[in-house]
Amino acid sequence: MDFFVNLIILLITLFVFLYWRFKKAHEFFDKNGITYLKPTFLIGNIGQAFYTKKTIPVLHLELYRKLAPNKFAGYFNFHTPILMVRDPELIKYVFIKDFDHFYDRGINVNTDVEPLGNHLLAMKGEEWKNLRVKLTSTFTGGKMKMMFPLVKECGDKLTKVLETMVNGPVDVKDLLARYTTDVIGTCAFGIETHSLDNPDSEFRRMGNRIFEFRFKALLLSTIPEIPKQLIKLFNLRFIDREVEEFLMSIVENTVKYREDNKVSRNDFIDLLLSLKHQTMGKYQDHQEKEDLDHFLSQVGSNQSKKNIGKFSLLFHFQNSTSNISISDMTIDLMAAQCFIFFGAGFETSSTALGFLLLELALHQDIQDKVREEINTVINNNPEGLTYEVLKEMPYVDMVISESLRKYPATGFAQRQCTIDYKIPDTDITIPKNMLVTIPIFGIHRDPQYYERPEDFYPEHFTKEAIAKRPHYTYLPFGEGPRACIGERFAKMQVKMGLISMLRDFSFDISPKTTLPVQYQRHFILLKAKGGIWLNCKKI
Numbered sequence: 308m309d310f311f312v313n314l315i316i317l318l319i320t321l322f323v324f325l326y327w328r329f330k331k332a333h334e335f336f337d338k339n340g341i342t343y344l345k346p347t348f349l350i351g352n353i354g355q356a357f358y359t360k361k362t363i364p365v366l367h368l369e370l371y372r373k374l375a376p377n378k379f380a381g382y383f384n385f386h387t388p389i390l391m392v393r394d395p396e397l398i399k400y401v402f403i404k405d406f407d408h409f410y411d412r413g414i415n416v417n418t419d420v421e422p423l424g425n426h427l428l429a430m431k432g433e434e435w436k437n438l439r440v441k442l443t444s445t446f447t448g449g450k451m452k453m454m455f456p457l458v459k460e461c462g463d464k465l466t467k468v469l470e471t472m473v474n475g476p477v478d479v480k481d482l483l484a485r486y487t488t489d490v491i492g493t494c495a496f497g498i499e500t501h502s503l504d505n506p507d508s509e510f511r512r513m514g515n516r517i518f519e520f521r522f523k524a525l526l527l528s529t530i531p532e533i534p535k536q537l538i539k540l541f542n543l544r545f546i547d548r549e550v551e552e553f554l555m556s557i558v559e560n561t562v563k564y565r566e567d568n569k570v571s572r573n574d575f576i577d578l579l580l581s582l583k584h585q586t587m588g589k590y591q592d593h594q595e596k597e598d599l600d601h602f603l604s605q606v607g608s609n610q611s612k613k614n615i616g617k618f619s620l621l622f623h624f625q626n627s628t629s630n631i632s633i634s635d636m637t638i639d640l641m642a643a644q645c646f647i648f649f650g651a652g653f654e655t656s657s658t659a660l661g662f663l664l665l666e667l668a669l670h671q672d673i674q675d676k677v678r679e680e681i682n683t684v685i686n687n688n689p690e691g692l693t694y695e696v697l698k699e700m701p702y703v704d705m706v707i708s709e710s711l712r713k714y715p716a717t718g719f720a721q722r723q724c725t726i727d728y729k730i731p732d733t734d735i736t737i738p739k740n741m742l743v744t745i746p747i748f749g750i751h752r753d754p755q756y757y758e759r760p761e762d763f764y765p766e767h768f769t770k771e772a773i774a775k776r777p778h779y780t781y782l783p784f785g786e787g788p789r790a791c792i793g794e795r796f797a798k799m800q801v802k803m804g805l806i807s808m809l810r811d812f813s814f815d816i817s818p819k820t821t822l823p824v825q826y827q828r829h830f831i832l833l834k835a836k837g838g839i840w841l842n843c844k845k846i
């Protein structure tokens with residue numbers, strides 16, 4: 308009886324609290340004259356993703372359109388107010404110029420409950436900054452080149468598996484997810500996952516579970532104020548326990564095997580092991596400088612180059628000495644990074660590749676042109692397909708960029724403001740801890756920036772078209788110091804997958820594919836509902 312009375316009191320308290328938060332958030336937007344979308348009580352504007360036919364990236368696309376033409380505007384994720392920044396100039400402030408107030412993402416994971424949650428994507432503040440500098444060194448061009456043979460091996464296997472599927476309809480999204488699972492498995496965990504050989508492999512099952520809708524994860528992301536004690540008591544977690552146990556034991560066993568047998572494979576786990584042996588705090592100056600130089604060059608590689616001098620955060624890195632205070636690279640910390648490389652790496656890359664093949668099947672002329680470039684470049688190189696050769700395919704780069712534009716897997720990027728922040732050129736100050744989103748999908752489909760936003764049009768990425776577009780309007784990997792760390796790796800595996808599929812095979816649309824594309828609901832990323840079915844023929 309007592310239990311039920313307590314439960315009712317708890318529910319009433321929660322309801323009153325949420326109502327109060329909700330009212331307060333409304334008042335904030337009203338008081339500051341910020342345009343915002345009227346939310347539905349409790350579920351706000353995004354909560355609908357869980358019971359309507361829309362997925363989260365698509366809802367962000369719609370929000371972007373509804374909130375036009377404001378440079379920034381408000382909406383609600385359940386009761387939490389969020390500021391969407393729509394204007395490319397302001398986006399530069401969030402991603403780059405005022406990065407030292409926007410370096411967190413606002414993801415709350417209790418790492419006592421789920422140690423795998425202690426990964427780069429969710430980490431905060433100093434801990435993130437220090438680990439990011441160190442991990443950046445695992446994604447340099449040199450390290451990618453070392454991993455290239457492992458990726459190529461998976462590409463060869465993909466070609467072999469396709470041989471067995473010719474003349475029938477193939478769900479290329481599923482096949483490519485099996486390929487990227489094998490790639491990440493071999494590069495991040497140092498093991499063969501056999502996903503290409505076996506569609507029901509353990510790794511595929513675990514991979515699918517990472518992105519499944521989970522009520523506990525929803526609760527955690529909705530109510531960041533849940534006390535740690537309650538999180539522990541109800542075992543609220545983002546990551547499924549079975550996935551956690553599976554990945555944890557794989558990393559533990561691999562590390563033990565490598566250490567006992569002095570085996571090395573030039574993969575992520577080797578690189579993490581070398582950090583473990585150095586221990587972060589005792590990092591050598593020259594090594595630190597090398598990592599930092601790479602980090603700076605990566606940050607400065609795109610649009611942000613000319614802003615480098617303005618980041619105080621980067622000055623902080625530049626001025627930092629070998630006394631960086633960070634915990635050692637423990638097994639838990641290594642496993643958490645492997646988990647995020649796996650989770651962030653396989654689904655996003657197979658999404659880009661799957662949608663690209665769909666578009667190539669719909670546009671046979673583009674497919675032929677891509678194949679011709681691949682064959683010419685490889686045949687003209689006496690060593691065949693090498694890491695360097697991948698960089699000599701400008702048209703392949705254009706079609707990949709166009710696929711990432713039209714179908715950006717994540718749909719939006721998120722930051723949390725770490726101070727009371729005055730929005731440049733306004734009198735409006737947003738409060739500390741406010742969440743800010745950058746609507747990647749919306750910007751990518753905006754006719755202001757792209758001549759033919761709804762078409763697959765690789766000419767969006769000619770040198771002239773890129774030069775004409777404002778900066779911060781092409782953001783599939785985010786931007787600035789907290790952009791995707793795996794961009795280089797992703798592009799390598801996507802290119803390898805494309806080459807392995809197109810050299811000996813041609814693709815056209817199977818009637819099993821739903822057109823126009825419908826997106827799968829109850830899924831965090833963009834995914835074609837029912838798969839992407841193409842007819843595959845041997846050339």
Ligand code: HEM
Pocket residue numbers: 427428429439647648649651652653655656659715716717719720721782783784785786788789790791792793794796797
């Ligand atoms: C086509 C494939 C990929 C896409 C579209 C993609 C996209 C993104 C985006 C949009 C972000 C957030 C950026 C921001 O907030 O500014 C991100 C972060 C991240 N991605 Fe990727 N990603 C891809 C592949 C990969 C791969 C292959 C890996 C690892 C092997 C990876 C690891 C990460 C990590 C660790 C972060 C968090 C970085 C940090 O907070 O410092 N991603 N990715």
